[in-house]
Amino acid sequence: MILRRPLLWLILLLAALFAWLPLHGNNVSLREDLILVALAIILTSNLNLMIGYTGYVNFGHIVFYGLGGYVGVYLMTVRGWHLVPSAVTAGFAVSLMALLFGLGILRLRGAYFALATIGVLVAVQSFVSNFEPWGRSTGMYVSFESYAPLGGPRHALWTTYFLIVAVMALSLILSLGIKASKFGLGLFAIREDEDAAIVLGVNATIYKAIIYSVSAFLPAVAGTLMFFKNGTIDPSIAFEFMLSLEGIVMLMLGGQGTVAGSALGGGLYERLRSYLLTSPRLSEFHLVIAGALLLLVIRLAPGGLIGWLYRLVPRSREVIE
Amino acid sequence: MKRFAFIALLLSSCFIATAFSQQTITLGFTVSRTGALNVDSVEQYRGFELWRDQVNAAGGIKAGGKNYKVQFASYDDESNSKRVQQLYTRLILEDKADFLFSPYSSSLTATAAVVTEQNEKIMLTTGAAEEKTYKLGNQCLYQMFAPATQYLTVAIDALKAKDPKATVAFVYEDASFSVAVVTPAKAYAQQQGFNVVFSEAYAPNTTDFGAIIDKVIGSKATVLLGGGHYADGSTLARQLYGHKVPLKMITLLVAPDSPQWAELGDAAVGVIVPSQWEPQSTFKAQYGPSGADFGKAYTAKYNTPPSYESAGGYASGLILQRAIEQAGGIDTAKVAAALNATDVTTFYGRTKFSTQPSEHGLQVGHAIFLAQWQKDKSGKPVKQVIWPLAGKSADLVYPIH
Numbered sequence: 242m243i244l245r246r247p248l249l250w251l252i253l254l255l256a257a258l259f260a261w262l263p264l265h266g267n268n269v270s271l272r273e274d275l276i277l278v279a280l281a282i283i284l285t286s287n288l289n290l291m292i293g294y295t296g297y298v299n300f301g302h303i304v305f306y307g308l309g310g311y312v313g314v315y316l317m318t319v320r321g322w323h324l325v326p327s328a329v330t331a332g333f334a335v336s337l338m339a340l341l342f343g344l345g346i347l348r349l350r351g352a353y354f355a356l357a358t359i360g361v362l363v364a365v366q367s368f369v370s371n372f373e374p375w376g377r378s379t380g381m382y383v384s385f386e387s388y389a390p391l392g393g394p395r396h397a398l399w400t401t402y403f404l405i406v407a408v409m410a411l412s413l414i415l416s417l418g419i420k421a422s423k424f425g426l427g428l429f430a431i432r433e434d435e436d437a438a439i440v441l442g443v444n445a446t447i448y449k450a451i452i453y454s455v456s457a458f459l460p461a462v463a464g465t466l467m468f469f470k471n472g473t474i475d476p477s478i479a480f481e482f483m484l485s486l487e488g489i490v491m492l493m494l495g496g497q498g499t500v501a502g503s504a505l506g507g508g509l510y511e512r513l514r515s516y517l518l519t520s521p522r523l524s525e526f527h528l529v530i531a532g533a534l535l536l537l538v539i540r541l542a543p544g545g546l547i548g549w550l551y552r553l554v555p556r557s558r559e560v561i562e
Numbered sequence: 563m564k565r566f567a568f569i570a571l572l573l574s575s576c577f578i579a580t581a582f583s584q585q586t587i588t589l590g591f592t593v594s595r596t597g598a599l600n601v602d603s604v605e606q607y608r609g610f611e612l613w614r615d616q617v618n619a620a621g622g623i624k625a626g627g628k629n630y631k632v633q634f635a636s637y638d639d640e641s642n643s644k645r646v647q648q649l650y651t652r653l654i655l656e657d658k659a660d661f662l663f664s665p666y667s668s669s670l671t672a673t674a675a676v677v678t679e680q681n682e683k684i685m686l687t688t689g690a691a692e693e694k695t696y697k698l699g700n701q702c703l704y705q706m707f708a709p710a711t712q713y714l715t716v717a718i719d720a721l722k723a724k725d726p727k728a729t730v731a732f733v734y735e736d737a738s739f740s741v742a743v744v745t746p747a748k749a750y751a752q753q754q755g756f757n758v759v760f761s762e763a764y765a766p767n768t769t770d771f772g773a774i775i776d777k778v779i780g781s782k783a784t785v786l787l788g789g790g791h792y793a794d795g796s797t798l799a800r801q802l803y804g805h806k807v808p809l810k811m812i813t814l815l816v817a818p819d820s821p822q823w824a825e826l827g828d829a830a831v832g833v834i835v836p837s838q839w840e841p842q843s844t845f846k847a848q849y850g851p852s853g854a855d856f857g858k859a860y861t862a863k864y865n866t867p868p869s870y871e872s873a874g875g876y877a878s879g880l881i882l883q884r885a886i887e888q889a890g891g892i893d894t895a896k897v898a899a900a901l902n903a904t905d906v907t908t909f910y911g912r913t914k915f916s917t918q919p920s921e922h923g924l925q926v927g928h929a930i931f932l933a934q935w936q937k938d939k940s941g942k943p944v945k946q947v948i949w950p951l952a953g954k955s956a957d958l959v960y961p962i963h
Binding site for chain 2: 269270272276277367370371378379380383384385386393394395398470471472473475478481484515518519525528
């Protein structure tokens with residue numbers, strides 16, 4: 242029963258803190274910092290469903306985020322939909338597309354699968370770059386009128402923030418729920434030995450396609466919210482390969498296969514990059530320092546920060562899953 | 563008597579202190595110190611920097627009886643819009659920036675505009691030519707570059723004056739800026755009676771243009787318009803020259819503006835580039851330094867001639883300085899009113915902002931130049947202004963070979 246798991250309450254506490262901290266004293270700067278942390282946690286924890294739970298490295302995970310952004314921004318700016326139905330529709334549309342792609346490429350394994358995910362990213366980016374209704378390479382712009390139903394840009398940005406925090410909490414609860422379920426057990430079996438799992442009765446192709454599709458839903462919703470807030474979307478920013486790679490780095494930093502690890506890795510990495518970028522002394526070297534620190538952590542704690550914590554305090558495993 | 567003299571001295575010292583009271587004005591912006599936009603963005607930054615240093619050396623901006631020293635607050639946006647809103651919020655709320663300059667590129671500027679609009683902060687934009695950004699209902703943006711639609715339409719005007727029967731091919735990078743430039747240019751060419759015989763977009767990292775060049779030859783086009791950025795533009799020019807494509811005119815975006823273009827040797831010669839500003843331009847400045855003085859100061863500081871991005875950066879500072887002086891201080895509403903009323907010629911050309919609510923801040927005064935690489939007397943490739951005819955430094959060489 243998921244309600245008995247202490248981590249669920251920690252997740253809710255984290256979300257409440259995220260919502261309350263910037264609201265207290267109307268701290269917009271903190272809100273802007275935290276929204277990027279929340280986005281990093283959303284992307285990392287959903288990526289964890291594929292890499293950490295199923296053992297399949299997805300290099301093209303960002304495609305869900307970008308496509309979600311496109312579908313949502315299109316529905317809002319061209320069709321005049323409200324933010325929330327646009328985001329939810331984007332989530333379902335991208336999940337459906339992922340399910341179809343998944344049934345095809347998830348028959349591949351290991352490096353072949355990883356390469357195929359890069360192929361999906363490039364193919365989708367090329368399609369969008371030539372798709373007239375979505376503005377081809379120039380993309381789409383959100384007019385200031387689109388913020389009007391939410392009370393203008395000032396209120397719209399707060400609303401978007403709270404929605405992103407909610408999506409972050411949902412991402413972590415989803416990860417926890419799957420981990421605690423029989424379905425999750427099937428995924429772990431695939432991760433450990435796919436052939437043995439098939440012999441034991443796990444329908445690996447369907448399981449993998451479902452989790453590939455599920456891992457697309459919330460990043461697509463987040464894509465709509467973030468690009469609405471961003472004010473513009475084009476293929477180069479929606480399908481940025483670097484962001485996909487950063488997701489994998491964040492996951493390795495926190496500890497793949499664990500719910501708390503994906504949140505910790507995403508949150509810490511984002512805060513570190515943000516701090517280095519705005520630090521008057523270190524900003525010139527921010528990429529070098531971030532890279533060196535990551536190498537150090539991965540060298541000293543190959544199981545990520547959560548793996549290191551498990552080794553240090555074995556009983557922490559019962560609370561921090 | 564002594565007491566009276568003392569009071570007079572005290573009063574006069576107060577007056578002197580007021581007359582020269584020093585204030586600081588903070589200008590915030592992001593620079594793409596890393597990432598794909600690095601080169602152009604840093605050139606723009608150098609323009610800001612040179613302006614700041616010259617203003618401060620002259621005692622600051624003098625407005626309303628005060629001297630405002632200029633200081634910068636800036637961060638690296640990594641050429642990525644993801645962090646732009648976080649950084650502009652920080653610039654406004656924590657660094658207390660009084661005014662803002664835009665990041666480089668239309669996409670990053672549109673993202674920053676959501677925040678500046680929300681905080682009602684004035685932002686002068688450079689390197690953001692895409693018109694859409696100014697048609698979203700904003701009130702605080704002021705565009706320094708001439709809009710993107712003009713980049714190739716002026717080349718079509720120049721062509722019409724020389725050869726109205728030319729057949730035109732568009733070969734351009736499949737990226738936001740070049741598509742925004744080529745789409746209206748194609749329609750304009752047809753409207754001007756030109757036969758557009760070929761049009762194809764190529765992927766941003768294309769290195770082999772063989773197939774496209776064969777199609778251009780097959781189309782019997784006599785003029786090629788397009789390009790994108792430096793890497794693809796220079797490769798395209800080199801391969802067009804290598805294949806001896808019989809073109810009478812080649813106009814490429816952005817890349818040929820760089821001084822590096824001369825390194826292409828004979829392949830560089832004849833190529834035309836639309837430009838926001840050229841060192842040879844001879845505008846009679848009503849305000850600020852002459853083009854020659856700006857060029858000299860820039861070259862002395864950075865050991866390289868200024869590009870139009872640098873000129874745009876410097877001119878942004880100049881236009882803001884003039885608005886602050888006219889407003890008599892740094893009150894946002896007064897400075898905005900001064901910017902709205904701006905119609906001035908500087909070394910960079912004319913600057914006037916649209917005040918129509920549907921396109922507030924769009925640049926309506928500045929116009930695009932055309933520059934062509936031609937051989938000087940010693941046979942070295944040099945850039946010459948060929949359009950507008952009133953400001954030309956040489957005649958258009960047509961056909962190229």
